[in-house]
Amino acid sequence: MTKNGKIYFEIDGRPCYAEKGQSIIDAAKENGVYIPSLCHFEGVKPAGSCRLCNVKVNGRTMTACTTPVADDMVVENEIPELDELRKSIIEIMFVSGNHFCPSCEKSGNCELQAMAYRYQMMVTRYPYEFPVNNVDANPDHIFLDRNRCILCKLCIRMIQKDGKNVFAFNGRGDHLHVVMDEELASRMTEEEAQEAMDICPVGAILKKEQGYLVPIGERKFDKLPIGSDIENK
Amino acid sequence: MKDKIVSLLKQYNNDRSRLLDILLDIQDEYHHIPQEAVKIIADQLNLSRVDVEQTITFYHFFSLDSVGKYAIYLNDSVVANMFGREEVAKAFEKELRIPFNTVTEDGLVGIWDTADIGMNDQEPAALINGEIFPNLNPAKVKTIVSGIKSGEEIKDLLPAEVGDNIQKEGPVLFSEYEVGAGLKKALALTPEQVVEEVKDSNVRGRGGAGFPAGMKWDFCRKSGGDEVYLVCNADEGEPGTFKERVILTKLPKLLFEGMAIAAYALNVKLGIIYLRYEYRYLESELGTALQEMRDLNLLGKAIGGKTGFDFDIRIQLGAGSYVCGEESGLIESMEGKRGEPRNRPPFPVEKGYLDKPTVVNNVETLCCVTKVMINGSDWFKSIGTKESAGTKLLSISGDCENPGVYEVEWGLSISEMLDMVGASSVQAVQGGGPSGTCIDPSQFNKKIAFEDLATGGSMIVIGNQRDLLRDFILPFTNFFIEESCGSCVPCRSLTIILRNKLVKILDGKGVKNDIDELYGWAAQGRTANRCGLGQTAANPIITSLQNFRPLYENLIRTNQEYISEFNMEDAVAESCEAVGRVPNIHSN
Numbered sequence: 001m002t003k004n005g006k007i008y009f010e011i012d013g014r015p016c017y018a019e020k021g022q023s024i025i026d027a028a029k030e031n032g033v034y035i036p037s038l039c040h041f042e043g044v045k046p047a048g049s050c051r052l053c054n055v056k057v058n059g060r061t062m063t064a065c066t067t068p069v070a071d072d073m074v075v076e077n078e079i080p081e082l083d084e085l086r087k088s089i090i091e092i093m094f095v096s097g098n099h100f101c102p103s104c105e106k107s108g109n110c111e112l113q114a115m116a117y118r119y120q121m122m123v124t125r126y127p128y129e130f131p132v133n134n135v136d137a138n139p140d141h142i143f144l145d146r147n148r149c150i151l152c153k154l155c156i157r158m159i160q161k162d163g164k165n166v167f168a169f170n171g172r173g174d175h176l177h178v179v180m181d182e183e184l185a186s187r188m189t190e191e192e193a194q195e196a197m198d199i200c201p202v203g204a205i206l207k208k209e210q211g212y213l214v215p216i217g218e219r220k221f222d223k224l225p226i227g228s229d230i231e232n233k
Numbered sequence: 234m235k236d237k238i239v240s241l242l243k244q245y246n247n248d249r250s251r252l253l254d255i256l257l258d259i260q261d262e263y264h265h266i267p268q269e270a271v272k273i274i275a276d277q278l279n280l281s282r283v284d285v286e287q288t289i290t291f292y293h294f295f296s297l298d299s300v301g302k303y304a305i306y307l308n309d310s311v312v313a314n315m316f317g318r319e320e321v322a323k324a325f326e327k328e329l330r331i332p333f334n335t336v337t338e339d340g341l342v343g344i345w346d347t348a349d350i351g352m353n354d355q356e357p358a359a360l361i362n363g364e365i366f367p368n369l370n371p372a373k374v375k376t377i378v379s380g381i382k383s384g385e386e387i388k389d390l391l392p393a394e395v396g397d398n399i400q401k402e403g404p405v406l407f408s409e410y411e412v413g414a415g416l417k418k419a420l421a422l423t424p425e426q427v428v429e430e431v432k433d434s435n436v437r438g439r440g441g442a443g444f445p446a447g448m449k450w451d452f453c454r455k456s457g458g459d460e461v462y463l464v465c466n467a468d469e470g471e472p473g474t475f476k477e478r479v480i481l482t483k484l485p486k487l488l489f490e491g492m493a494i495a496a497y498a499l500n501v502k503l504g505i506i507y508l509r510y511e512y513r514y515l516e517s518e519l520g521t522a523l524q525e526m527r528d529l530n531l532l533g534k535a536i537g538g539k540t541g542f543d544f545d546i547r548i549q550l551g552a553g554s555y556v557c558g559e560e561s562g563l564i565e566s567m568e569g570k571r572g573e574p575r576n577r578p579p580f581p582v583e584k585g586y587l588d589k590p591t592v593v594n595n596v597e598t599l600c601c602v603t604k605v606m607i608n609g610s611d612w613f614k615s616i617g618t619k620e621s622a623g624t625k626l627l628s629i630s631g632d633c634e635n636p637g638v639y640e641v642e643w644g645l646s647i648s649e650m651l652d653m654v655g656a657s658s659v660q661a662v663q664g665g666g667p668s669g670t671c672i673d674p675s676q677f678n679k680k681i682a683f684e685d686l687a688t689g690g691s692m693i694v695i696g697n698q699r700d701l702l703r704d705f706i707l708p709f710t711n712f713f714i715e716e717s718c719g720s721c722v723p724c725r726s727l728t729i730i731l732r733n734k735l736v737k738i739l740d741g742k743g744v745k746n747d748i749d750e751l752y753g754w755a756a757q758g759r760t761a762n763r764c765g766l767g768q769t770a771a772n773p774i775i776t777s778l779q780n781f782r783p784l785y786e787n788l789i790r791t792n793q794e795y796i797s798e799f800n801m802e803d804a805v806a807e808s809c810e811a812v813g814r815v816p817n818i819h820s821n
Contacts, residue, residue, distance in 0.1 A: 048576040049720045051761050061760040066576035088757055089722055096726040125750075126730050151719065168283035169571065169719070171290045172554075174729055176719030181281040 301343025
C-alpha cells in the first residue's frame with residue numbers, strides 16, 4: 001500500500017506513511033510518534049548504542065534508529081515490555097556514571113534527566129557504582145566531565161575541527177571512555193564550544209566560564225516531557 | 234624514527250584501512266606505539282591523534298607504554314588455571330622480581346595476563362613475542378627467564394612443541410584427498426551450479442551460529458557488483474576452542490582450496506584470512522602453503538587453466554580482540570578500525586569490507602566446502618543428522634584424560650563424548666564456550682547438533698572437585714566485561730552490575746532476593762544488545778542459574794530478607810590510610 005509515493009507501516013496499530021529507506025525512528029517522528037533515544041541525531045549516521053529505541057519489528061527486537069521502514073511493517077513501541085526495558089537502560093546509565101542533577105549545569109536541558117522523568121524513574125533498582133572518572137579541563141573554552149558521559153558517540157560523530165575528529169573513544173569494555181584531542185580542542189572558538197555543548201545530550205561537554213544561564217522554569221524540559229514536541233505536533 | 238615510520242606508511246600507500254598492519258609493525262619494532270609515532274601517523278593519514286589512539290587502545294596487543302623487549306603473555310583462561318597457571322605465574326614473578334602486568338626496570342621483560350590463546354589442550358601456555366610456549370611449569374619458567382637474560386633468540390628458549398593432539402579423525406575433514414580435486418570439480422561446473430551444490434549439501438556455518446553457507450553465498454551473488462570479497466574468519470577466540478589452530482597447522486591447503494572454490498562461485502578476486510594475533514606463529518608456514526598452492530596453479534592467475542579466474546589470498550593479522558570474531562566486527566578491524574560490530578541491516582553480503590559485498594566464512598566451513606565438491610552433497614548429507622549434515626571438529630579440554638581435537642559426526646551425545654575423552658565424575662560441561670551453555674549431568678543425553686546443542690566446538694569438561702561458580706562462571710563473566718567493545722549500554726554496563734551481584738553472593742552476602750534479581754536482570758541483554766557478544770554475555774550466569782541453582786542457594790543466607798550490616802573497618806580503611814589515622818571504632 002502506498003500514498004503519494006510513500007509506503008505504509010504501523011506503529012502500535014496506528015497507520016503511518018514514510019519514505020522508503022527512512023529509519024523507523026525518523027519515520028515515526030514524521031507521523032507524530034516519539035521513540036526515545038539518547039544517541040540519535042537526524043541526518044547523522046546512527047550508532048545504535050544507547051539501545052533505548054529498541055522496538056519490536058514484526059516481533060523481533062530491533063533498534064529504530066538503524067532499521068529502515070519497509071512496506072506493511074508492524075512496529076510495536078509503547079508496550080509494557082519495552083517500557084520496562086527502556087526504564088532499565090536509563091537506570092543502568094544512572095548507576096554506571098556519576099549523575100548529580102541538582103548541581104549540574106545541564107539540569108532541565110539534559111536529555112537523560114528528562115528521559116528518567118518520562119519513564120518515571122524514582123530510584124534505580126541497581127546499586128550505584130560511583131566510578132572514578134577524570135575531568136579534562138585543559139582547553140580554553142570547553143571541558144569534558146566524564147562523570148556525566150553516557151558514551152552516546154554523538155560528539156565523536158559530529159564534532160570536527162579542520163576536518164579532523166576532536167573526540168574519540170579510548171579503550172574498550174569497562175575501560176571505555178571519551179577523549180578530546182588537546183591540540184584541536186584548544187583551538188576551538190567559543191561558538192564551536194557552544195555547539196559541542198548543545199550536541200551533548202547530557203552535561204559531559206560544557207562551555208567554560210558560563211553556567212546556569214537559563215532560569216528554572218524556562219529550561220527545555222521544565223514544562224513538558226521529552227518527546228512531547230513530536231507527540232503534540 | 235620519523236623517516237622509518239613515514240616509509241612504513243608508504244609501504245601501505247598511506248592507506249588508512251591498513252592501520253592495523255602499520256601498528257603491528259610499529260609495536261614489533263618498538264615494543265609499544267610511541268607518542269611520536271602516533272603523531273606521525275595522524276599527520277600522514279590526516280587524522281587526529283585521538284582517532285589513531287582509539288584503534289590502538291581497542292586491541293589487547295597494542296600498547297602506548299612499553300610491554301618489554303620480551304613480552305610474556307601468560308594465558309589466563311579457566312583451563313590454564315585448572316592446570317597450574319598460578320604456580321607458573323608466581324615463578325615468573327619470582328624469577329623476574331616484578332609483579333604481573335609490569336615490565337622490568339631495564340625494559341627487557343614484561344609479564345602480562347591474556348585471555349584464551351587457544352592452547353587449552355596444553356596448559357599452562359604463554360605467548361612470547363608471538364611464539365607459543367605450552368605445558369609450562371616452574372622449571373621451564375626458570376629456563377626461559379635465564380635464556381632471555383643471556384640474550385637467546387626466542388625460538389631457542391625452549392624446544393618448540395605445540396602439539397596437534399588430534400585424537401579422532403573423522404570422515405570429512407581428516408579423510409584422505411588429493412589437493413586440487415575439489416577445485417577441479419568446481420571448475421567443471423558453472424559458478425551457479427557450485428552455489429547450488431553447496432546449498433544442497435546443507436553445510437552450515439561452523440563458527441557457532443550455523444547459518445547455511447550456500448544461502449549466504451546466494452545472498453552475496455544477488456547483491457551483485459564487480460568487487461566482491463571473501464573473508465576467512467580464523468579469529469577463533471571463544472575460550473576453549475583450538476580446533477582451527479589444528480586445521481591451520483595440518484590442513485591449510487584444504488582451507489585454501491575451499492576459499493578458491495568460493496571465489497570461483499562468487500567471482501572474488503581477493504580473499505583475506507583474518508588470523509588471530511595469538512596464532513601469528515603460524516603465519517610463515519601458512520605463507521609457504523599459499524606459495525605451494527600458487528605453484529600448483531590453484532591460486533594466482535588463470536587458476537586451473539581457466540582464463541579469467543584470478544584469485545589470491547592475503548593474511549590479515551588481528552591484534553587481540555574477542556569481538557572481532559563477530560563477522561562485522563572483523564570487517565571493521567580489517568579496515569583498520571576498532572572492531573565494533575556493525576548495525577544490521579545492511580548485512581556484510583550486501584555491504585561488507587570497504588562497503589563491498591563480502592562473504593565471511595569460518596575456517597572449518599570452507600574446509601567442508603572442498604570435501605563437498607569432491608564427494609558430492611549427497612555424501613555429505615549422509616553423515617551427521619538430518620538438520621546438521623557432516624561432522625564437527627570439537628576442541629575438548631578440562632578434566633578429561635585425552636584433551637585435544639575430535640572430529641565427530643553431528644548427533645553425538647554429551648555422555649558419549651565424555652566416554653570418548655575419558656572423563657568421569659563430571660560436574661558440568663561448558664558447551665560452546667562461555668557464550669554457550671553450562672550443562673548439568675541431567676542433560677548429558679543432549680546431542681551435539683544445531684537442533685539440540687549447537688556449538689562452535691568448545692567443550693570444557695568440569696570435574697566434581699571444581700568450584701563452578703567462582704572458578705568458571707565468574708571469570709567467564711569478567712571475560713565478557715573486558716572484551717565488550719563497549720558500544721551498547723546493556724553489554725557495557727549491565728554485565729558489570731551482574732558480576733558485582735555474583736560477587737556479592739560468592740562473598741556470602743547474598744539473600745534469596747539477590748538470586749532472583751540476578752536472574753531477572755540477566756535476561757535483558759539477550760535481546761537488547763547489537764551483537765552476539767552482548768546477547769550472550771550473561772549466558773554463564775543465566776545457564777548456571779538454570780542448571781545449578783542449588784550452588785547459588787548454598788551460598789546465601791536463608792534466614793535473612795536483607796543484609797544491612799557492613800564492616801566499619803573496611804569502610805573507613807581507605808580514608809584512614811590517606812590521613813594516617815588508626816580507626817577508632819565503637820561497637821555496642
